[in-house]
Amino acid sequence: MTPTQDEIATAPKVLLHDHLDGGLRPETVLELAADVGYELPAGDAESLRSWFVDSAYSGSLERYLETFAHTVGIMQTREALTRVAAECAEDLAADGVVYAEVKYAPELHVAGGLNLEEVVEAVEAGFRLGESRAAAAGRPIRVGSLLAAMRQAARSREIAELVVEHRDAGVVGFDIAGAEAGFPPTRHLDAFEFLQRENAHFTIHAGEAFGLPSIWEALQWCGADRLGHGVRIVDDxxxxxxxxxxxxxxxxxxxxxxxxxxxxxxxxxxxxxxxSIAEHPFGLLARLRFRVTVNTDNRLMSGTSMSHEFALLTDAFGYDLDDFQWFTVNALKSAFIPFDQRLALINDVVKPGYAALNANRAFAHVRAPSS
Known part of the structure; x- marks a missing residue:
C-alpha cells in the first residue's frame, strides 16, 4: 500500500547529507540580513524562497552558486551560526528525522572575524540548543557535524585536525565539498592520511558531477568511508x-x-x-541492492525535506514503508557514531516507529469494511 503523507511525515528518518548553509529558513535569512545590512534579491519570505529554488533550477551554475553566497554571507557571527544550527535541528526533527549528520565548511564563516575554533563552537552550541528544543517538543533528534574543507582551497589539513579535536563534542566526521572537476580528492591526501591515522571517519563528495574517476580516487586513493552522492556509479x-x-x-x-x-x-x-525523479538512478541502484540512502543536500535551494524526498521516490518507484525502513537502516548502519549507538537507534527508535505505522495501517484495514 502506498504510504500516506501523514505516514511519510511520521516515519523515523535518518539523514547523512545535508548542508547547513543550504537549509536556512527564508525568514531567518531576511532577519539576519537586516541585522548586518546585507542586500538580498527579494524582500519577503515567500519571494525569497522562490528565488532560491528558481535559481537552483535555472541551469546556470553561476546562479546556483550565487544562492550560497547569500546564505554564507549572513552566517558570519557567532549568534547567526548558533541560530541557524538550532533551527536546522528543530526543522529536521519536525520532519521526523531522528538522527542527522549536517555538513558545513568552517573556513567559509571567518569573514566576520571568527576563527575556525569559534565557528565550530558556535555551530555545536546551536545544534545542542536545537536538540533540547526538539526534545521539549516531543520530537527528539541527535545531530552530528561533518566539518567540510573546500576542495579548491588549501585548508583541508587544518579542518581535519579540527575534526579530531572536536570529535567528542559533536563533530562526527570530515568531508570535502566544492566543484569536482579540476579539483580531485587526491589534492587533499595529507588530510585523509591524517584522519586515517587518527581513526576518524570521512566521506567525500564524489560522483555527483565528474563521474567515475572521482569515485575511484575517493575510494582507492583516499579511503573514503562513504560517497557523497556517488550517483554516477551507474556509468560503470x-x-x-x-x-x-x-x-x-x-x-x-x-x-x-x-x-x-x-x-x-x-x-x-x-x-x-x-x-526527472522517475529517471533517477536511485531506482536502479536500490533494485541492485547497493547501499542507498535518501538525503536532502540543500533543503532551501531544492525546496525539499526528507518527507518530500520520500514522497517523490514513492511516486516514482512505488516504495512502501518497508522500503523506507530499509533506506533508514542503511543510513544508520553507515552513520559515523559508535556501533552501539547506531544499533540502539535502529532497535529502539527506527524499527518500533515503523512497526507502529504498520500496526496502525493493519488496524485501519481491519476496521475499513464495517465503516
Whole structure:
C-alpha cells in the first residue's frame, strides 16, 4: 500500500547529507540580513524562497552558486551560526528525522572575524540548543557535524585536525565539498592520511558531477568511508532491455564492499544527474541492492525535506514503508557514531516507529469494511 503523507511525515528518518548553509529558513535569512545590512534579491519570505529554488533550477551554475553566497554571507557571527544550527535541528526533527549528520565548511564563516575554533563552537552550541528544543517538543533528534574543507582551497589539513579535536563534542566526521572537476580528492591526501591515522571517519563528495574517476580516487586513493552522492556509479554498468545489469569492476566493488551512497534525488536533478525523479538512478541502484540512502543536500535551494524526498521516490518507484525502513537502516548502519549507538537507534527508535505505522495501517484495514 502506498504510504500516506501523514505516514511519510511520521516515519523515523535518518539523514547523512545535508548542508547547513543550504537549509536556512527564508525568514531567518531576511532577519539576519537586516541585522548586518546585507542586500538580498527579494524582500519577503515567500519571494525569497522562490528565488532560491528558481535559481537552483535555472541551469546556470553561476546562479546556483550565487544562492550560497547569500546564505554564507549572513552566517558570519557567532549568534547567526548558533541560530541557524538550532533551527536546522528543530526543522529536521519536525520532519521526523531522528538522527542527522549536517555538513558545513568552517573556513567559509571567518569573514566576520571568527576563527575556525569559534565557528565550530558556535555551530555545536546551536545544534545542542536545537536538540533540547526538539526534545521539549516531543520530537527528539541527535545531530552530528561533518566539518567540510573546500576542495579548491588549501585548508583541508587544518579542518581535519579540527575534526579530531572536536570529535567528542559533536563533530562526527570530515568531508570535502566544492566543484569536482579540476579539483580531485587526491589534492587533499595529507588530510585523509591524517584522519586515517587518527581513526576518524570521512566521506567525500564524489560522483555527483565528474563521474567515475572521482569515485575511484575517493575510494582507492583516499579511503573514503562513504560517497557523497556517488550517483554516477551507474556509468560503470550496462543495463539490458530486460533490466538485467552488468556491473563494471568499480561498480561491483562499491556494491560488494557495501559503500554507502548519499543519494540526493532532487539535488541530483538540479545538477543534471537525471532529467526527472522517475529517471533517477536511485531506482536502479536500490533494485541492485547497493547501499542507498535518501538525503536532502540543500533543503532551501531544492525546496525539499526528507518527507518530500520520500514522497517523490514513492511516486516514482512505488516504495512502501518497508522500503523506507530499509533506506533508514542503511543510513544508520553507515552513520559515523559508535556501533552501539547506531544499533540502539535502529532497535529502539527506527524499527518500533515503523512497526507502529504498520500496526496502525493493519488496524485501519481491519476496521475499513464495517465503516
Amino acid at each position: 554498468m550496462t543495463v539490458a532491455a530486460d533490466g538485467t545489469a552488468t556491473l563494471g569492476r568499480l561498480a561491483a566493488y562499491v556494491r560488494d564492499k557495501r559503500v554507502p551512497l548519499e543519494l540526493c534525488p532532487s539535488s541530483n536533478i538540479q545538477t543534471g544527474a537525471a532529467d
